Structures are given as C-alpha cells and as structure tokens.
Amino acid sequence: MKMVLLGPPGSGKGTRAHIISDLYHIPVVTTGDMLREAVRDETEYGKIAEGYMNKGDLVPDKIVNGIVRERLGKPDVKDGFILDGFPRSKSQADALDMILDDLGIELTHVLYVVLSDDVIIQRLSKRRSCPKCGAVYHLESAPPKQEGICDVCGAKLIQRDDDKEEVIQHRLEVYRKQTEPLLKRYRDKGIVVETSGEVPMDELRAHLKKLLG
Ligand code: AP5
Numbered sequence: 001m002k003m004v005l006l007g008p009p010g011s012g013k014g015t016r017a018h019i020i021s022d023l024y025h026i027p028v029v030t031t032g033d034m035l036r037e038a039v040r041d042e043t044e045y046g047k048i049a050e051g052y053m054n055k056g057d058l059v060p061d062k063i064v065n066g067i068v069r070e071r072l073g074k075p076d077v078k079d080g081f082i083l084d085g086f087p088r089s090k091s092q093a094d095a096l097d098m099i100l101d102d103l104g105i106e107l108t109h110v111l112y113v114v115l116s117d118d119v120i121i122q123r124l125s126k127r128r129s130c131p132k133c134g135a136v137y138h139l140e141s142a143p144p145k146q147e148g149i150c151d152v153c154g155a156k157l158i159q160r161d162d163d164k165e166e167v168i169q170h171r172l173e174v175y176r177k178q179t180e181p182l183l184k185r186y187r188d189k190g191i192v193v194e195t196s197g198e199v200p201m202d203e204l205r206a207h208l209k210k211l212l213g
Helices: 013-024 031-040 044-055 061-072 092-102 117-124 165-179 182-188 200-213
Strands: 002-006 029-032 081-084 109-114 127-129 136-138 192-198
Touching: 002 092, 002 127, 002 182, 013 081, 013 109, 013 136, 013 200, 029 031, 029 061, 031 044, 031 061, 031 081, 044 061, 061 092, 061 200, 092 182, 109 182, 117 127, 117 165, 182 192, 192 200
Parallel strands: 002 081, 002 109, 029 081, 109 192
Antiparallel strands: 127 136
C-alpha cells in the first residue's frame, strides 16, 4: 500500500495514519512532524519553516519537496508508506509524481477524510500532541491515561502553536484554496477512497480495515 492521506487540518489524518501503519506494518511519513522536528532542532530549514507554520501558511516547496524526496529514498518505504500532509498543492503533487517516477513507485490509494469546519475547530482546540513521538490525543475523545503525559513515550504533552482558533481558520482557507483541488487529480486516477472524519474513535480501526481490505 502506497498511500497519500488527504483532508483538511484536524480531520484526523494523523490519527488514521498511525492506525493504518499498525494494521499494515508500513511507515508513516508526516511532513508536519518532520518540519516540527526541524524547528525544535533549530536546523537551517527549521528556522525558515517556523514562521510559516505559526501563521498556518505552507512552508516553501524547496524545503518540503527535499525532505520528502530524501525520506522516500530510504529502504523502509520500499514495500509501502503513508504520506500524511504531502502533497498540499499542485506543485507538490507534480514533485511527488516526479519523485515516485524516479523511484519506480506508483500510488495505490488516496484516503480522503471528510469533516466539517465546525467539528475541526472544536477538535483542534482540544488536541494535545506529543512533541517527542508525535502521538495525538484529544482532551475528551482520546485522553491520555495520565493527564498531560504521553502514553507511548512518557513525554509532556503540548498544545501546538498553530492550534489557536485564528490560525486554524487560516489553515482551513489555505487547505480549501491549495490542497482540496488535488482531489480531482487523484479522482481522475481512480485511487481515491473516501472516509468520514466522524467515525467514532473506538470503531476507527475496524472501519479502516474494512474500507482498505
Ligand atoms: P500538519 O502537521 O500536517 O497539520 P494538518 O494537516 O493541519 O493536520 P493536523 O495535524 O492539524 O490534523 P490531522 O488531520 O492529522 O488530525 P489529527 O489526527 O491530529 O501541518 C502543520 C503545518 O506544517 C502546516 O500548516 C504547514 O505550515 C506545514 N506543512 C506540513 N506539511 C506541509 C507541506 N506539504 N507543504 C508545506 N507546508 C507544510 O486529529 C485532530 C484531533 O481530533 C485530535 O485531537 C484527535 O485526537 C481528534 N480526533 C481524530 N479522529 C477523531 C475521531 N474519529 N473522533 C473524535 N476525535 C478524533
């Protein structure tokens, strides 16, 4: 399975990516997490990316395309991967086609997560994230076992800077303008599988297994 996850910010792409990874034993490649790591490590790219991310804008292609190309060249993605957060624009989709062509890989699925803006805003304002391992929680629907602590690695959970309401609104606008049009491109290829972002958390694993086979 060589999959792209498409959907608005906060629709549950990351949550699904981790379940699918566990079901099919394939790695998740999340551009958002890779960029956040670069920001944390204060790398050259991280310093550039930080301003764009805090405003909810897309980080320049030359940075993002480069990290995706490097990651997809690693041996562990040969038998499958889940791309979460990439591509997000026409130019990134063109770049992905080129990268995959060079590697002799074809996409098999684009999983499109559908969710209304109202629910997205409610979810993101109550999301908590692990800065160390990338695990995602929700204060009501998926709380950690111990308040404020990651179940997976024990790190202290944080609220992302871009999960403030005004930034969420802007991320939604960027998504509608730049990312949503990609759906047509992948629909034309016949590889889009649609799923509702409203499927309850405790049914998600079985739902995805049934949907993806
Ligand atoms: P990124 O980290 O990719 O953020 P995003 O796409 O906006 O998506 P999110 O991580 O916010 O949400 P999600 O859909 O994964 O939802 P989640 O599973 O967490 O990107 C951040 C920034 O990085 C961008 O704005 C940009 O600046 C930059 N960037 C990244 N990629 C880039 C690229 N390719 N090009 C340029 N710039 C790029 O779920 C949300 C919440 O809902 C959680 O609390 C979760 O617990 C809860 N939830 C999930 N599913 C359910 C459910 N079924 N029921 C109840 N609650 C649920």
